[in-house]
Amino acid sequence: MKRILSKIVTMTVVAFSLSGVAQEKDKRISQKSLSENGVPSLITFSKMSTYKSADAEKVFKEQLALRDNQSFAKVKSESDREGFTHDKFQLYEQGIKVEFANYSLHSKKGRLESMNGEFYKIVNARIKPTLSAQEAFNRAVVHTGAKTYLWDSPKDAAAMNYEKPKGELVFLPDMENQGKERTTDKVRLAYKFDIYATNPLSRGDLYIDAATGQALFYNATIKHLGEYSHGKSKAAVKDYSSNSKRVVVSGNAATRYNAAQTIETTLNEFSYILLDGTRGNGIQTYNSSRTATYPETDFTDADNNWTAAEYANANKDDGALDAHWGAEKTYDYWSAVHGRNSYDNAGAKIKSYVHYNLIAAGYADNNNAYWNGTVMTYGDGSGAGGFDILTSLDVAGHEIGHAVCEHTANLAYQKESGAMNEGFSDIWGACIEYHTTPVKSTWLIGEDIEKRDGHLALRSMSDPKSERQPDTYKGTNWVSVNCFSPQRSNDYCGVHTNSGVLNHWFYILSIGKSGTNDIGSAYDVVGITIEKAEKIAYRLESVYLTANATFANARTFGIQSAIDLYGANSAEVIATTNAFYAVGVGEAYVDLRDTAPPTAPASLAAFGITETTANLTWTASTDNVAVTGYDVYEGTTLKGTTTATNYKVIGLTAQTAYRFSVKAKDAAGNVSAESNVIDVIATEGYCVSKGESAEAERIGKVVFGTISNTSTGTAGYEKFTEISTNVRQGAYCSITITPSWTSRLNTNKEGYAVFIDYNQDGDFSDAGETVWTKSISKMSFIQASFRIPATATLGITRLRVSMKYNGIPTACESFSNGQVEDYSVNITDSGSFFINELVGEVNAPGSEFDLYPNPTDKELNVSSIAKSGVTFKITNALGQQIGSGQLSNNPIDVSKLNAGIYTIEFNSGQKRVTKKFIKK
Incomplete structure (x- = not known):
């Protein structure tokens, strides 16, 4: 099957710099990857480069063609265990921040090693708003349409360190066309508001056009665990938050999901509370007491022995012990494995609120947990048919993982970037569970809380399809990211579904796997262990990915992360590349030092030969790495290239002889010997079918798609193959046949049939190619509908319409009275944006009913x-x-x-x- 490849272009040597003047090869650059707008998304520098980490301004001007009205301001500088320093910069246009436009410089021992990020080619951007910030804020509130907002509750707002937004003036890139090829970059001047609604609950950055007041984009801050269809608390009421008489001690906790565990608590006067002061700036777990608020109400225990008899109650208070312990273990994971000090790498306090009432916040049930931009929030679940209290370890790791993403790649919560945002959170949930409780099911997410019939967990990283996720990019279960408008009702274009692709990539990278994916790519990946895979994934997220990254970007930067950590051409680089290939992203690993050519294709043959076309087929070649394609030759002239073992030659001339051969090639540029050579003469390949006489009755008109042909010829066979229409795989189609009789007073009974050569083999004898028949009738017109098979071969093929006196015609026969007409149809991909001309889009988005x-x-x-x-x-x-x-x-x-x-x-x-x- 032909694979759809990424638009990102990677070159080992770059021919021209972007400084505005064409130059010879820039020998300072060893690799450059371009984003969809033609701007470098990644540059790695060779040993001949003299760039230093302090040369930021020079580098940006020479490599990104930074103009005088643009500037970069450093926003962060971090060093890692590998000795790299990563300086992140924010782009400003005419002094106004360009959202998501971050670029990073990566240096080692003062020498610039690489640079990557998002950069926009902005032209003629207006900087004066038409609306005031207050007017834009009013539009934002109307657009949100909530009943209440956090600023209506000053106490809760203070607990979240949240203030009513005043609006920040920014340039917003064209979010609708992120990931699509383009030559210019459109930005809109917009006000950015952090809107926290409390009923119905939501929080996110809402961008309002500063000229029109239109809502341009919503970037959700509250990221839920997932979308699916389908007694009195022991906690004390007293607030100890301001009491200074505290001592941190270790306690014993009978958790709900993880048996007996040791937790860090604090002695506050005469009782112990769930406050750990030993990790960063603290870890504290509060009780929302089944309200939709954030009070600083502690869970307490008299003797620091938090037993099941006390907490495994109808109120599920033992779930709070899991939340507290899970936050501690999540902190420990980031510290021990990645050297990160809490989610912000600055020791931020991790606050968790248990027994939060999502129903009171406008939700249908309590089956969710989320990071709200400041704290962890856990619902109690609904039990049977839903979830148990959502405080399991992998859920805690998942949600706090969103906070890590917010402080690293800050992946925009929509489409592919949003799917990866969710995927990384699942990865971290799995890793934390693996290191902390290795006896559990590492590759199932939410198995402890799952209470739905027919489900083992919320998601499966080893088998995403078992929970209706894709394991292949754009494969089975993939949700189109070209949705009408990213919003919670469509899961922001499938972020919780399409995350299965990144999940499965990580699983394959860790464990290894062989097989064939949904787009027909056979793979065999040797796993490198979770311990190595998690380091590559973390570097990918924390160092290289940018807000609007695609899966193709993840592949590029994932490979670079593996190179940074383990060296070029290492087993880890090979596995990273091939794991992406296994999930349908990019090509398999190729060792460019490979000099062995593939074997020659064999058994080249031709079938379905017509006056203008011929179908070629051959047996596959083999290679020591992988065959990447085949070149088809007409004599010594390259006729075309394909990744399949068949090829349709078009544009032949009738009664002309042609000679064809095929050669295989691999990604290293090695080409095989020539296949066997065959000679083909272009002749009419389809069987003869006609009426011996069409004087008394014939076909008067055929309407099919854009074909609307009125014919007057009286020959028993009429060839109209120059007339064609498009049809789509899987689409419903309609055809109308109008008969014509010499005398309307002497109408005859006619039978009808329609044939389409779906597999383009030059006949109508295959199953399903007799698409419709009609018994004899005197009707003045005949209308039929049928569906184009989803397996129909793409491209132009033959349509045959037959009308026979007093009988149903077959595809290949001569009969006494009637007529046969041949047309052409072009079968298009079901995933394309082609709309059937006759049917249109049934119930298309935007319809009023x-x-x-x-x-x-x-x-x-x-x-x-x-x-x-x-x-x-x-x-x-x-x-x-x-x-x-x-x-x-x-x-x-x-x-x-x-x-x-x-x-x-x-x-x-x-x-x-x-x-x-x-x-x-």
Whole structure:
């Protein structure tokens, strides 16, 4: 299968710098990767480079063509265990910050090793807003539409260190087209507001256009654990937060999910509270007491022996012990494994709130946990059919992992970047569980809290498909990121679903796996252990990824992370590359030192030969690494390239001889010997079918997609293959055939058939290629609908329409009276943006109402439309009205309609709205 490759271009040597003047090869650069806008996303420098870590301004001007009205300001500098220093910079345009435009310089011993980030080519950006900050804020509140906000509750706002937003003026990149190839960068002047709504609950950065007031983008701060369909607390009420008489001690805790564990607590006067003062600036666990608030109410114990008899109660107070212990173990993981001091690397206090009432905050149930930008928040779950209290270790690690992401890559919470944001949190949840409780199921996320029938866990990293996630980029279960508008209702374009790709990459990198993925790529990856994989993943997230990164970026930067840690061409680099290949991102690892060519393709043969086309097929070549493609030759001329073992040659001339051969190649540039050579003569390959006489009856008109052909020829066979239409894999189509008789007073009974060569092998004899037949009839027109198989071969193929007197025609026959007409159809990819010309998009986003079921066989229901006083009429594909009526609360009866595609128009007297539907 042909694979869709990333738009990111990686070159081992760069021919020109970006300083504005064409130059010879810049010998200072060993590798450069370009983002979709043609700007470097990663540059690694050779030993010939003289750049130093202090040369930031010079580097940005020479390598990014930084203009005079742009500047970079350093926002952070960190050093790692490998001896690198990472300086992160923020881009400003005319003194205004450009959101997500961060670039980092990576140096070692004062020498600049590499640079990477997001940079935008901004032209003619306006810096004066039309709206005031207050006007924009009012628009933001209206857009959010919440009942209450955190600024309405000063005490809770103070606990979150939150203030009512005043609005920051920024330039916002075009978030809709992130990850798409473009030549210019569009930015919008916008006000940025941190909107914290408390009912219904949400928090995120909302960007309001400073000129129009339009809501441009919402970047969710509250990131929930996942989306799925489908007694009195022992805690004291007294607030000890201001008491200074405290002593930190170790206590024994009978946790709900992890048996007996040691936790750090604090003696506060006469009782112990869940406050650990030994890690960073502290770890504290509070009780929300099943309210939708954040009080500083402690869980307390008299003797620091937090027993099951005391806490394993109906209120699930033992879940608080898991939350506290889980926060401690999460802190320990980041400190011991990655040398990170809490989630912000500055010792930030980790606060957890247990028994938070999500229902009171506007949610349907309490089946969630989240990081809200400041603290951890845990719901109690709903039990059967949902989750138990959501304080398991991997959930704690997952949610605090969001805080780590916020302080490192800050991956925007939508589309591919949002999916990776979720994926990294799952990775950290799994790693923390592996290091802390290795007897548990490392690769299941949320198995301790799972209470739904038919589920082992919320997600599976080893088998994402078992929980309806994809294990391959754009494979089965993948959610299109080209959704109408990223929002919580569509999971911000599938962030909790598509995260399965990164999850599975990490699993394969750690454990290893062999197989064939959803896009047909065979792989065999040798795992490198979790201990090594987690270091590569952390470096990828903390050093290289930027806010709007794609999976293709993750591959580029993941490989670079492995090179930094383990060296070029190391086993770890090979595994990192091949693990991405295994999940459908990029190509397999290629050792450019490889000089062994693939074996020659064998058994080259031709089939389905027509006047203009020929199908070639051959057996696969083998290679010591991997065959990456085949070159097809016509004589000595390269005719085309494919990754498959077949190729359709087009543009041939009838009655002309051609000679073809094939060569295999690998990624190192090695080319095989030539295959066997075959000679082909372009001739008509399809069988003969015709009527011996078309004088009395013939085909008068065929309508199919954009084909609308009225014919007057009286030959028994008419060839119209120059007329074509597009059809889409898996799409419903309709065809209308109008007969023509010499005398309308002497109509005859005719039978009909339609054939399509779906596999393009030059015949109509394969299963399903007789797409429709009609028994004999005197009807003035015949309409039929059918579905193009999802497995139909892409490209141009033959459509045959046959009308036979007094009988149903077959694909290859001569009959006494009637006519046969041949046309062409172009079968397109089901994942493309092509819209069937005849059908349109059934129930497309933005429609004012829905028709269901669609397709239907008996009744048609109408929803989301006022029905009083509304009339409707139904027309067929020829524009003929064949039904009408008054809309009511009852379904519309369409059982008597023939199979086909129809238009229904609703008329309220003031407005008309139409939509297509299919009658089966």
